Amino acid sequence: MSVATGLQGLLRLWLRHSSAQHFDDSTWRPEVAQRDKLLEIVHRNADTVYGREHGFATIRSIADYQGRVPASDYDRLSPYVERMVRGEPSVLTAERPLLFATTSGTTGRAKYIPVTPSYLREYSHGLHVHSYRMLSDIPDMLEGRILVSSSNDDEGRTEAGIPHGAISGYLTRRQPSALRRFYVLPYELCRVKDVELKYYLTLRHALAADVRCIVTPNPSSLLLLAQRMGEHAEELIGDIRRGGIDPARLPEDAEPGLVAGLRADPQRADRLEACLRERGALLPRDAWPELRMISCWKGGTMPLYLRGLPAYFGDVPVRDLGYMASEGRGATPLVNSGAGGVVSITSHFFEFVPEGQRDDPARTFLTCEQLEPDCAYYVYFTTSGGLYRYDINDLVRVVDYYRHTPVIQFVRKGEGISSITGEKLTESQVTAALVEVVERHGFEFAHATARVEWGDPPCYALFCEVSSAWGSERSRHFITEFDRALAKYNMEYEGKRSSRRLGPPALKLVRPGSYTALRQRRVAEGAPEAQVKIPHLSPNMNFGTDFEVVAEYRLEAAAR
Amino acid sequence: MSDDAVREVASVLGEVPMFRHLTSGQRIRLAGRMTTRRYQTGQVIVRQGDTSVSCYTVLRGRVRITREFDWGDRALIVDEGRAFFFGEMGLIDDMTRSATVVALEPTECALLSRWDLHRELRGDPEIALALIPVLNARIRELEARIR
Numbered sequence: 262m263s264v265a266t267g268l269q270g271l272l273r274l275w276l277r278h279s280s281a282q283h284f285d286d287s288t289w290r291p292e293v294a295q296r297d298k299l300l301e302i303v304h305r306n307a308d309t310v311y312g313r314e315h316g317f318a319t320i321r322s323i324a325d326y327q328g329r330v331p332a333s334d335y336d337r338l339s340p341y342v343e344r345m346v347r348g349e350p351s352v353l354t355a356e357r358p359l360l361f362a363t364t365s366g367t368t369g370r371a372k373y374i375p376v377t378p379s380y381l382r383e384y385s386h387g388l389h390v391h392s393y394r395m396l397s398d399i400p401d402m403l404e405g406r407i408l409v410s411s412s413n414d415d416e417g418r419t420e421a422g423i424p425h426g427a428i429s430g431y432l433t434r435r436q437p438s439a440l441r442r443f444y445v446l447p448y449e450l451c452r453v454k455d456v457e458l459k460y461y462l463t464l465r466h467a468l469a470a471d472v473r474c475i476v477t478p479n480p481s482s483l484l485l486l487a488q489r490m491g492e493h494a495e496e497l498i499g500d501i502r503r504g505g506i507d508p509a510r511l512p513e514d515a516e517p518g519l520v521a522g523l524r525a526d527p528q529r530a531d532r533l534e535a536c537l538r539e540r541g542a543l544l545p546r547d548a549w550p551e552l553r554m555i556s557c558w559k560g561g562t563m564p565l566y567l568r569g570l571p572a573y574f575g576d577v578p579v580r581d582l583g584y585m586a587s588e589g590r591g592a593t594p595l596v597n598s599g600a601g602g603v604v605s606i607t608s609h610f611f612e613f614v615p616e617g618q619r620d621d622p623a624r625t626f627l628t629c630e631q632l633e634p635d636c637a638y639y640v641y642f643t644t645s646g647g648l649y650r651y652d653i654n655d656l657v658r659v660v661d662y663y664r665h666t667p668v669i670q671f672v673r674k675g676e677g678i679s680s681i682t683g684e685k686l687t688e689s690q691v692t693a694a695l696v697e698v699v700e701r702h703g704f705e706f707a708h709a710t711a712r713v714e715w716g717d718p719p720c721y722a723l724f725c726e727v728s729s730a731w732g733s734e735r736s737r738h739f740i741t742e743f744d745r746a747l748a749k750y751n752m753e754y755e756g757k758r759s760s761r762r763l764g765p766p767a768l769k770l771v772r773p774g775s776y777t778a779l780r781q782r783r784v785a786e787g788a789p790e791a792q793v794k795i796p797h798l799s800p801n802m803n804f805g806t807d808f809e810v811v812a813e814y815r816l817e818a819a820a821r
Numbered sequence: 822m823s824d825d826a827v828r829e830v831a832s833v834l835g836e837v838p839m840f841r842h843l844t845s846g847q848r849i850r851l852a853g854r855m856t857t858r859r860y861q862t863g864q865v866i867v868r869q870g871d872t873s874v875s876c877y878t879v880l881r882g883r884v885r886i887t888r889e890f891d892w893g894d895r896a897l898i899v900d901e902g903r904a905f906f907f908g909e910m911g912l913i914d915d916m917t918r919s920a921t922v923v924a925l926e927p928t929e930c931a932l933l934s935r936w937d938l939h940r941e942l943r944g945d946p947e948i949a950l951a952l953i954p955v956l957n958a959r960i961r962e963l964e965a966r967i968r
Contacts, residue, residue, distance in 0.1 A: 601872030635865035660871040
């Protein structure tokens with residue numbers, strides 16, 4: 262048995278005893294685990310401003326809690342969060358925050374989520390359950406290295422001197438050194454703002470190693486990584502042969518940790534060069550033949566990107582990373598199939614509102630053991646980070662059960678709906694339509710986003726980035742099929758189109774690189790790179806106005 | 822589940838071809854690892870393409886199994902009732918659900934998770950040996966139906 266295998270065994274044992282066994286046992290009686298978790302959170306925070314205002318000290322049951330504490334969103338909690346940001350103690354949480362996790366850049370304005378020691382334990386608990394299952398399923402994972410992307414946890418300081426940034430970077434930085442040696446990327450990489458440089462450095466580190474597992478939230482990042490591998494193959498191989506990195510690529514103030522350990526490895530360079538010569542391109546599947554698993558988001562809009570992975574990564578199993586956000590971890594995937602995960606019943610307390618009741622004042626708040634199969638619900642989090650009955654604006658669907666605990670899958674953000682004439686078009690319908698057009702008619706594109714375009718009548722404009730020009734006939738074919746597929750997935754869309762209250766959609770082909778530039782802008786604005794989501798349906802009427810449209814196609818009004 | 826409920830589930834397992842050859846004790850132990858769930862008429866029990874964590878045995882009621890093909894056609898595979906066992910393939914190959922199952926009338930199922938099944942298989946290899954020919958037959962049967 263190698264040292265790495267022995268260490269993996271010990272790590273598995275620790276993860277099992279610290280987290281996985283408790284989670285597993287709790288799936289028999291989720292209602293008990295959830296009640297215990299809720300009472301633990303409210304009693305710990307009874308003597309806080311929010312706890313006193315809502316009588317946390319006398320809460321003895323879920324019903325008490327639901328009767329005394331209103332459902333909330335960030336706007337409602339933000340006055341309390343702002344007091345914490347200014348350094349006032351015991352406002353939402355009895356514990357002082359270690360960090361404020363920022364969620365800016367994914368949707369709307371920046372939000373500050375308090376990360377307390379207890380919250381960090383809740384968050385890590387879910388992570389440990391996930392890791393335990395991965396290590397159990399891949400017995401030789403630590404024979405190689407793991408590529409884990411993370412974002413900057415120190416974007417700045419609040420006026421009270423508390424750092425704010427991404428929780429992923431914080432966790433990476435605090436990783437014990439015995440484990441960190443298995444991570445192929447240095448912590449310092451999460452601070453690199455230049456997206457192109459970040460991808461180059463990621464590849465420089467990772468191509469020198471035997472990568473067994475890749476963990477990154479967004480599969481579109483994996484496609485970009487693979488494309489950059491192809492584009493920079495020769496320079497990367499040259500750097501590996503010589504050691505270090507071409508100094509011209511690095512800014513003068515680059516942190517030394519970014520290039521630490523980048524030794525010369527001519528043998529590895531030879532192997533990569535042989536792959537490049539043999540195939541004519543350097544692909545992840547050749548560079549990392551021992552890659553055992555990719556873990557990334559698979560729900561919501563992700564299937565369109567996932568279908569691009571096999572061309573670069575081969576038939577490596579892809580496991581969902583889990584339904585999670587800075588606000589908490591909602592579900593932990595335990596298998597590779599689909600995008601579902603078991604509700605994280607030992608991490609936080611969850612409530613669910615049936616999809617059709619969200620805006621109903623008499624809406625019913627359900628707990629996880631009350632969820633019905635194949636039904637969709639909005640999720641409300643209560644965490645040790647000071648979020649109480651917090652509407653995260655996510656819609657999930659129940660796809661299976663592990664014992665008595667539901668397995669849920671992220672469907673879409675609640676606001677991913679567009680309705681000009683009552684068609685209530687959802688982002689998941691746009692995703693389904695795009696997937697159908699791609700799979701049935703063989704179109705290839707990098708990114709696409711639909712948004713409303715006002716006119717008489719109004720219509721949907723689809724911004725689309727393609728790698729090579731389609732030409733007029735192919736473009737018209739694409740937008741015709743997209744129009745048909747939207748009508749298939751949304752009856753109201755079909756009705757509004759037939760009655761001409763909605764005009765035919767417009768296809769706007771944008772210059773290659775437009776979406777990479779968009780990603781770069783979002784990162785510059787403070788969004789964690791790995792979490793930048795490209796929407797398939799944008800409610801923002803200005804979306805795409807800064808893209809350079811290289812060709813535009815509109816169907817005739819009577820085209821359908 | 823109460824002891825009576827476990828015995829009832831074990832009794833239905835005795836009618837399932839996959840578990841028919843197990844001893845009464847083996848079936849009782851398997852039933853003890855199961856949970857039960859009720860479904861209303863028209864309710865989807867599992868949907869094609871979804872994550873597959875548990876396999877199901879119909880205790881009472883009737884279900885319809887349909888499959889949608891890539892080209893958009895939908896095929897009715899079969900209607901089944903008590904002692905129909907489904908969802909086991911995904912537990913073995915870790916693939917998504919291959920068909921959608923809907924309750925045709927009020928239905929109750931017993932669910933067995935992949936890890937609880939695995940625990941039983943590890944603990945009692947005779948169960949695994951008993952399952953192999955049945956699984957093989959199931960694959961051939963499904964292939965024949967699709968053709």
